[in-house]
Amino acid sequence: MIKDLRHDFSLSAATAGVIALLATYTGSVLVVVEAANAGQLPQGLLSTWIFAVSFGGGVSGLWLSLRYKVPVIGAWSTPSVVLLIFALTQYSFSEAVACYLLLSILVTLLAYTGWLAKLITILPQSLLSAMIAGVLLSFCTKIFQSLQIIPHIILPVVIGYVIFRRFVPRYAVALALLTGLAFAFPELSVNEQSVGFDLVSPEMTTPIFSSAALVGLGVPLFLLALTQHATGLHILRNEGFDVSTKQVVGVCGLVSVPLSLFGSPGANPAAIIGAICAGSECHKDPSKRYISGVVCGIGYIIIGLFGASIITLFAQLPGQLITALAGLALFGTLISSLTSSLEEPNTREAAMITFVVTASGMSFFNLGSALWGLLFGIGFSIAMSRREALIPKNQNQ
Structure with missing residues (x-):
């Protein structure tokens, strides 16, 4: 295994894994902090929560990447944590667990x-x-929102990416990352006092079962989990990886069961962040892209062991820089996803409805636009199929 890792290692794949890692901990992890604040959870429980979501994603992604040599980025369901921002005002954390x-x-x-x-x-x-x-459209447009906020950092990154994409496309994102760090370095203020490195001491939460929480929170969580797994697997399959639902989701589930007692909403193959590592920007050779999953998985585990104390380290990096780099890395996947969605003429209109609703960012009943986009698209498809089925009958009369 070590020999394979040395042979397959590449800077571009490792960089993709690092970007995926940074994108998670300068964005999604802050949702956990916000949910913990909403539920007025103590610092020790917050540290445990971050340990649970990080360790679950890290172990599942690392194992699957090494075992099947597929760039699986383990993650936690951010929408599931978002639900708790509102749910923890109605239910206890024990009921959520x-x-x-x-x-x-x-x-x-x-x-x-x-x-x-x-x-x-x-x-x-x-x-x-x-x-x-x-989802990718809204993510990629943030490149230019970031450009508006910190142009002195993002503009060199964008210009550098174009130049590197022209001459060394394989390392364009990696070199763009170094460019961004070079321009952001004078503004960083990392020191021993600002960053603590204390190992986490996980605190298990005893679950409390209530019918109200199981219906009001459990049902939306199941729908979100189904969508998260489906999109994560689709990202990998869309890039040509033959992955089994039983293998990937089964491993994520086994890892998640014990960690759920520490606050994990469940590990799943990452969709948007996973696309960074599944696409050609990671490595031209698909068989070597799994290195990104290995790098990201190891990073997840290390961060999980240090719990909430590690957040201060990532807080030193400009969030707009990571957002812009991730957006640049996702352009290829955005193109392939749009192309794939419009291939079938019969579902083209439903696909566009799904695309528009998802990109709108709408939210009802604490459910995000991605789930609503899918529901609207499916509803439109069903309505049109019934209409087509009725037309011949009316014509025959």
């Missing part, structure tokens, strides 16, 4: 019995591509 525990057990059972794969296949692939494209 009970929902997480049952969800992890259910997803694991569905994965290994094959039912999850059947549920996922019901979702039209063109609509999934459109949903991904909708």
Whole structure:
């Protein structure tokens, strides 16, 4: 295994893994902090929570990347944590943990019995591509929002990326990252006092089962989990990787069950961040892209062991810099997703509805635009299929 890692290692793949890592901890992890503040959770429980989500994503991604040599970026469901920002004002953290525990057990059972794969296949692939494209569009446009905020850092990154893309396309993102760090370095203020490195002492939360929480929080969590797994797998398959639902989701589920008692909403293959490592920008040779998953997985585990104290380190980096770099790395995936979503003429209109609703960022009942985009697209497809089925009958009369 060590010999394979040395042979397959590349700077571009390792950089993709680092960007995916930084993108997570300068964005998604802050959602955990916000949810913890909403629930007025103590610092020790927040540190445990970050340990749980990080360790779950790291172990699952690292194992799957090494075992199958596929760039699986383990992650946690950010929308599931977002739900808690509102839910923790109605339910206790113990009730949320009970929902997480049952969800992890259910997803694991569905994965290994094959039912999850059947549920996922019901979702039209063109609509999934459109949903991904909708999320990616809003993500990629943030490059220019970041340019407006810190032009002295982002403009050199964008110009550098264009130049590097022209002459050394394989290392364009890596060199753009170094360019950004070079221009951002004078503004960084990292020191021993600003960053603490204390190992986490995980605190287990005893789950409390209540019918109100299981319905009001558990059902939306299940729908989100189904969508998260479907999109994560679709990203990998769309890039040509033959991954099994049972293998990937089953491993994520097994890892998530014990960690749910520490606050993990469940590990899953990352979608948007995972696209950074699954695409050609990571490495031209698909068989060597798994290195990015290994690098990111190891980073997740290390950060998880240090819990909340590590957040201050990532807080020193400009969030706009990471956002811009991730957006640049996702352009190729945005193009392929849009192309894939419009290939089938019969589902083209439904795909565009999915794309537009997802890109709008709308939110109802604490459910994000990605899920609503998929639901709107499926609803439109069903309505049109019934209309087409009725037309011949009316004509015959």
